[in-house]
Amino acid sequence: MVTSIDRTELQRLIDKENAQVIDVLPEREYTESHIPGAISIPLRRLNAETVSVLGRDKPVVVY
């Protein structure tokens, strides 16, 4: 289920629920600046294989 969240909720998910944060922007932009702890999976590379690294027991946040 996809839900939009705000900044405060994201901080809570990171702090309290070890949320996995995914940056879908192009790699160059990820390299320049990203949310601490976010992993890079550019949108054009988002598929079943690339997301298999994600744990199923923790929230996933995409930006």
Next chain:
Amino acid sequence: MLGLADWRAGGLPTQGTAPLVQRVSDATRPDVPTCDVDELLGEARRRTYDAGWDECIVIDCDGIVVGRLRNQAWEADDAGSVEEVMESGPTTVRPDGLLQRLVDRMSKRDTKLVVVTTPQGNLIGVVVREEADRLLTGEPAEQIWRDCEGCPGQWVPKT
């Protein structure tokens, strides 16, 4: 979440190779009091002063900034509405602008505080010139905004 710009707009830290240029978002505090256009002025004044501020940002039901209450506006009749005395359509800036450039403009015009919004006009917070000056001179954010939840420097990512 609106994205990385929104994250930065909250003064939250980022990682990466981009040069450390201070942005407006680095000095934006989100805890400024807000008022409704239909609110009674007396109530708005009480809440604003109780929160330790002398200015209130007027927003509509969508969080869009529509005015400011400050200075002589507070001297109007308590029973009047915020809308009657507010300054409509205040100047706003974006969170991704350069902080030094903003402070230079504020100094030139002797502006104490400026409102920060998204491009759509949603309130993000305000920049107080005195605080931004301190940040630009190298004082740590967590020292400038000690007792301010959501302010720059108040959240540190887990490592």
